[in-house]
Amino acid sequence: MSILINILLMQDVTMADTFRADGKIYVVVAIISVILAGLFAYLFSLDRKISKIEKEIKS
Incomplete structure (x- = not known):
């Protein structure tokens, strides 16, 4: 396993x-950051919606 890691680390990243x-x-x-920020915003929004539905079901 360590041999594989050493080979991967020694490659040139041209x-x-x-x-x-x-x-x-x-x-x-910048593009990766925008994609990750959008993904986190979507997950946060989805979590809020699910929490609201769970509260409605309990009451």
């Missing part, structure tokens, strides 16, 4: 280096 050199890494990070 795509990430290219994005970083071109300044596009910030665009990638």
Whole structure:
């Protein structure tokens, strides 16, 4: 198992280096951040709706 991890860590990450050199890494990070923020907002909204339905069922 540790041999596999060592092989993966020793690989060159040329795509990430290219994005970083071109300044596009910030665009990638921004897009991922927006997607995660939207996902968390959706989950929070869904949790509130489910809690409201559970309260209605109990009463």
